[in-house]
Amino acid sequence: MIFKHTDITKNIDETCDVCVVGSGAGGAPIAKELAEAGLSVIILEEGGYYQTEDFRTTDTIGSLIRLYRDGGSEVALGKPNVYIAEGRCVGGSTTINGGMCWRTPDKILKQWQWEKGLADLTPKKMEFYFKRVEEVLSVKPVLPESRNEDAEILRRGAEKLGYEVRANLRAHRGCVGTNQCLTGCPTGGKQSTLVTYVPAFIKAGGRLYADCRVKKVHLKGGRAVGISGIIVDPETRKKKAKVRIRSKVTVICGGAIQTPSLLKRSKIPDASKTLGENLFLHPNAKVVGVFDDPVYAWKGVNQAYQITEFIDEGIIMGVNFIPPGMMSLAIPFYGPGSLEVMKEVYNHCVVGGALIEDTSRGRVINLPFDQALATYRLNERDFRTALRATALLAEIYFAAGAKRVYLPFDQLHEIHTIDEIRKIFEYPIRPVDMELMTVHIMGTCQMGGDPKKSVVDPFGQCHGVPGLFVADASIFPTSIGVNPQETIMAFSTRTAFHIAENASHYLR
Numbered sequence: 001m002i003f004k005h006t007d008i009t010k011n012i013d014e015t016c017d018v019c020v021v022g023s024g025a026g027g028a029p030i031a032k033e034l035a036e037a038g039l040s041v042i043i044l045e046e047g048g049y050y051q052t053e054d055f056r057t058t059d060t061i062g063s064l065i066r067l068y069r070d071g072g073s074e075v076a077l078g079k080p081n082v083y084i085a086e087g088r089c090v091g092g093s094t095t096i097n098g099g100m101c102w103r104t105p106d107k108i109l110k111q112w113q114w115e116k117g118l119a120d121l122t123p124k125k126m127e128f129y130f131k132r133v134e135e136v137l138s139v140k141p142v143l144p145e146s147r148n149e150d151a152e153i154l155r156r157g158a159e160k161l162g163y164e165v166r167a168n169l170r171a172h173r174g175c176v177g178t179n180q181c182l183t184g185c186p187t188g189g190k191q192s193t194l195v196t197y198v199p200a201f202i203k204a205g206g207r208l209y210a211d212c213r214v215k216k217v218h219l220k221g222g223r224a225v226g227i228s229g230i231i232v233d234p235e236t237r238k239k240k241a242k243v244r245i246r247s248k249v250t251v252i253c254g255g256a257i258q259t260p261s262l263l264k265r266s267k268i269p270d271a272s273k274t275l276g277e278n279l280f281l282h283p284n285a286k287v288v289g290v291f292d293d294p295v296y297a298w299k300g301v302n303q304a305y306q307i308t309e310f311i312d313e314g315i316i317m318g319v320n321f322i323p324p325g326m327m328s329l330a331i332p333f334y335g336p337g338s339l340e341v342m343k344e345v346y347n348h349c350v351v352g353g354a355l356i357e358d359t360s361r362g363r364v365i366n367l368p369f370d371q372a373l374a375t376y377r378l379n380e381r382d383f384r385t386a387l388r389a390t391a392l393l394a395e396i397y398f399a400a401g402a403k404r405v406y407l408p409f410d411q412l413h414e415i416h417t418i419d420e421i422r423k424i425f426e427y428p429i430r431p432v433d434m435e436l437m438t439v440h441i442m443g444t445c446q447m448g449g450d451p452k453k454s455v456v457d458p459f460g461q462c463h464g465v466p467g468l469f470v471a472d473a474s475i476f477p478t479s480i481g482v483n484p485q486e487t488i489m490a491f492s493t494r495t496a497f498h499i500a501e502n503a504s505h506y507l508r
């Protein structure tokens with residue numbers, strides 16, 4: 001059963017085996033697997049419950065307000081600031097993500113095995129969990145009939161230059177290519193946790209409270225014994241009822257900013273002093289190519305291909321078309337100038353981005369009034385990688401016939417020929433002049449074998465706090481360099497199996 005704030009008339013006080021905070025890529029899989037294993041499980045989700053029919057709208061701003069944390073206006077402060085988008089709704093960020101699915105690269109698993117004391121994470125042992133996730137999400141290449149022209153342009157440009165192009169694997173079933181993934185799939189074709197894991201969880205007897213912000217994890221004798229929170233009216237943000245859940249196991253899956261914030265607020269012991277540290281972001285630089293012929297990039301699915309030629313340098317490139325309200329943020333113009341450019345280029349452009357496997361770090365700190373703040377320091381290496389990635393995308397657009405390219409730099413907005421790409425390296429562009437954003441937040445509660453260096457153990461249990469687990473993107477020990485949702489889901493599934501197989505130990 002799913003309860004919304006409108007269903008709640010009095011305070012909630014309940015008992016269960018497992019209480020899960022968050023219903024995104026981390027929360028929904030662990031809740032579903034444990035409910036199917038016969039445990040009583042409750043999910044508490046701060047965001048609202050919206051369904052496929054609710055996404056049949058062209059009101060982008062309304063969708064941002066309903067589905068994104070802070071309407072999509074979060075920021076990691078630094079030089080430059082990095083804009084952050086994350087979900088706050090049932091399904092978490094999977095409800096508004098692009099649906100790309102990649103397994104954790106072997107090189108990353110090896111690094112975690114050797115350097116982070118996670119000896120068990122061999123590709124062979126992880127295979128079972130990846131497969132299980134891929135089955136639930138129907139992961140497969142994009143259907144030829146739903147590919148769009150912007151992806152084809154990117155592919156043509158890259159192939160002309162001899163760069164490796166990979167057909168994207170996505171979580172989809174009957175996708176008809178409406179390209180509205182980022183404001184909620186209006187057909188249910190994209191397989192977010194909202195339409196896969198959450199319904200399976202409910203079918204297995206689970207209960208989910210939407211509009212419920214968890215404020216504190218409770219400890220008794222050093223053990224986690226549940227949470228307290230409030231039911232919030234999403235429009236007024238006013239408190240409607242108190243919530244107290246008493247559980248034998250508590251799993252935090254609020255995402256890489258909210259999870260460390262909640263654990264810090266709850267004064268969870270942290271011998272490593274790394275809680276909230278090591279925030280990784282996959283910073284993303286957007287580059288827009290403008291073409292003479294119409295592209296109509298809004299027809300067809302989000303990201304049919306990725307350019308993986310430079311993956312060893314920590315660069316993956318792809319197109320990511322977005323609704324007009326979001327697109328106006330990706331071009332370097334404001335006010336009437338922005339409107340003019342939008343009118344001229346919207347049907348003629350390709351919006352692409354380069355994901356950077358970052359070595360820079362950030363952190364999450366708590367502010368008064370229950371607020372979390374992320375900061376991020378872009379280092380020289382990642383800055384240089386971002387410049388190079390921007391140049392490579394511009395080169396691909398020109399190879400595909402672009403007449404001009406918009407760049408994400410304050411002093412250098414636009415170039416018109418392949419030769420002008422050198423300006424990216426000639427101009428005195430400083431990090432602070434570059435516009436970066438991210439949809440991949442990771443780290444902050446790192447997994448590791450050594451309690452002095454990590455927050456959670458190899459199965460996600462907080463070192464020294466029995467009964468308290470973390471199962472979301474915050475457990476990543478490093479940046480992973482590919483779209484993260486499958487990794488998060490596979491690790492969450494692995495933790496679920498571990499808890500279920502050791503139920504007599506954890507559910508005392």
Ligand SMILES: Cc1cc2nc3c(=O)[nH]c(=O)nc-3n(C[C@H](O)[C@H](O)[C@H](O)COP(=O)(O)OP(=O)(O)OC[C@H]3O[C@@H](n4cnc5c(N)ncnc54)[C@H](O)[C@@H]3O)c2cc1C
Nearest residue numbers: 022024026046092093097098099100214254473483484485
């Ligand atoms: C626009 C966009 C596009 C993306 N595209 C892709 C893609 O194509 N492929 C890919 O692999 N990844 C993609 N991602 C990233 C991917 O969706 C996330 O990495 C992943 O969903 C993170 O999982 P999570 O469980 O850590 O957090 P989330 O999925 O964000 O879930 C966290 C949930 O916890 C809830 N929560 C937080 N704090 C509390 C609290 N105190 N009380 C109650 N509930 C709380 C939040 O409301 C949220 O619903 C994209 C993300 C975005 C935003």
